[in-house]
Amino acid sequence: xxxxxxxxxxxxxxxxxxxxxxxxxxxxxxxxxxxxxxxxxxxxxxxxxxxxxxxxxxxxxxxxxxxxxxxxxxxxxxxxxxxxxxxxxxxxxxxxxxxxxxxxxxxxxxxxxxxxxxxxxxxxxxxxxxxxxxxxxxxxxxxxxxxxxxxxxxxxxxxxxxxxxxxxxxxxxxxxxxxxxxxxxxxxxxxxxxxxxxxxxxxxxxxxxxxxxxxxxxxxxxxxxxxxxxxxxxxxxxxxxxxxxxxxxxxxxxxxxxxxxxxxxxxxxxxxxxxxxxxxxxxxxxxxxxxxxxxxxxxxxxxxxx
Ligand SMILES: NC(=O)c1ccc[n+]([C@@H]2O[C@H](COP(=O)([O-])OP(=O)(O)OC[C@H]3O[C@@H](n4cnc5c(N)ncnc54)[C@H](O)[C@@H]3O)[C@@H](O)[C@H]2O)c1
Numbered sequence: 001x002x003x004x005x006x007x008x009x010x011x012x013x014x015x016x017x018x019x020x021x022x023x024x025x026x027x028x029x030x031x032x033x034x035x036x037x038x039x040x041x042x043x044x045x046x047x048x049x050x051x052x053x054x055x056x057x058x059x060x061x062x063x064x065x066x067x068x069x070x071x072x073x074x075x076x077x078x079x080x081x082x083x084x085x086x087x088x089x090x091x092x093x094x095x096x097x098x099x100x101x102x103x104x105x106x107x108x109x110x111x112x113x114x115x116x117x118x119x120x121x122x123x124x125x126x127x128x129x130x131x132x133x134x135x136x137x138x139x140x141x142x143x144x145x146x147x148x149x150x151x152x153x154x155x156x157x158x159x160x161x162x163x164x165x166x167x168x169x170x171x172x173x174x175x176x177x178x179x180x181x182x183x184x185x186x187x188x189x190x191x192x193x194x195x196x197x198x199x200x201x202x203x204x205x206x207x208x209x210x211x212x213x214x215x216x217x218x219x220x221x222x223x224x225x226x227x228x229x230x231x232x233x234x235x236x237x238x239x240x241x242x243x244x245x246x247x248x249x250x251x252x253x254x255x256x257x258x259x260x261x262x263x264x265x266x267x268x269x270x271x272x273x274x275x276x277x278x279x280x281x282x283x284x285x286x287x288x289x290x291x292x293x294x295x296x297x298x299x300x301x302x303x304x305x306x
Pocket of ligand 1: 006007008009010011012013030031032033034035036037051052053054073074075076077078093097117118119120168169170171172173177178179
């Protein structure tokens with residue numbers, strides 16, 4: 001089966017591409033490398049299209065050339081501080097780009113499944129675990145752009161009857177992270193030899209899910225038959241505070257780490273919790289996450305030696 005992955009040279013793509021390749025899919029990637037890295041993915045140049053999803057003509061040409069059975073749409077900009085500073089660019093890529101990809105997909109007669117990477121940022125602030133039925137109310141332009149993407153996907157499914165899966169990713173961690181989120185920021189400071197590190201808000205908790213576990217969930221979701229339009233959370237179902245993340249680094253390094261709050265990094269508006277209810281994903285696919293925070297961080301630290 002041919003699978004076209006937009007944004008496949010990015011952080012999550014770098015875990016999804018090798019897994020799907022190993023499972024026998026013929027992989028094609030469309031990525032303008034604005035955040036991704038060609039070296040993250042081992043596919044021939046004939047299967048790599050360095051184009052922008054905002055270019056409707058190119059996107060349509062590529063889809064018609066590849067004629068995939070599966071499209072996984074990961075391309076987006078998603079670093080929330082960047083999106084907040086560049087709202088028009090965020091809307092342009094995440095909404096117009098998604099419209100272009102969906103429009104091109106409508107021309108592909110053999111397309112069996114469309115997969116859209118949405119986000120936990122579609123949910124409002126709340127304390128407990130959120131299930132897919134929870135009300136949606138994004139707090140920022142990024143969440144708003146992805147929620148619009150979800151609506152566009154539903155419209156696409158209504159018009160084409162092609163199985164369409166919306167997957168709300170929670171906080172990814174693992175190798176090849178392209179944006180300076182919490183875990184790579186802590187990792188960078190520690191790798192630089194610091195043992196007193198500067199961070200922003202310390203209390204917020206997040207549901208960190210390893211990209212290898214995300215890739216296996218994506219693979220299982222792609223294999224579900226006759227889904228129609230369906231929405232799934234993808235998280236680990238456990239949340240960790242910033243302090244708990246640093247403690248996991250302490251355990252793996254076997255060294256004490258001191259945290260200093262850097263006022264310049266403190267976000268004024270910050271969710272205290274973001275936790276996935278992943279019962280639906282587990283029940284429908286049998287997926288189970290294998291990578292805890294300690295294993296994932298140990299794996300990162302082991303790579304420092306190479
Ligand atoms: N990383 C997370 O924690 C997280 C959480 C929720 C949702 N997501 C979603 O998952 C998807 C993948 O995220 P990621 O963490 O791998 O991010 P990433 O930035 O590493 O990957 C996105 C890829 O899309 C490419 N891209 C960006 N704009 C493009 C454009 N205009 N045309 C073509 N390619 C373009 C980038 O070069 C990059 O390779 C995104 O849709 C993101 O919104 C990620």
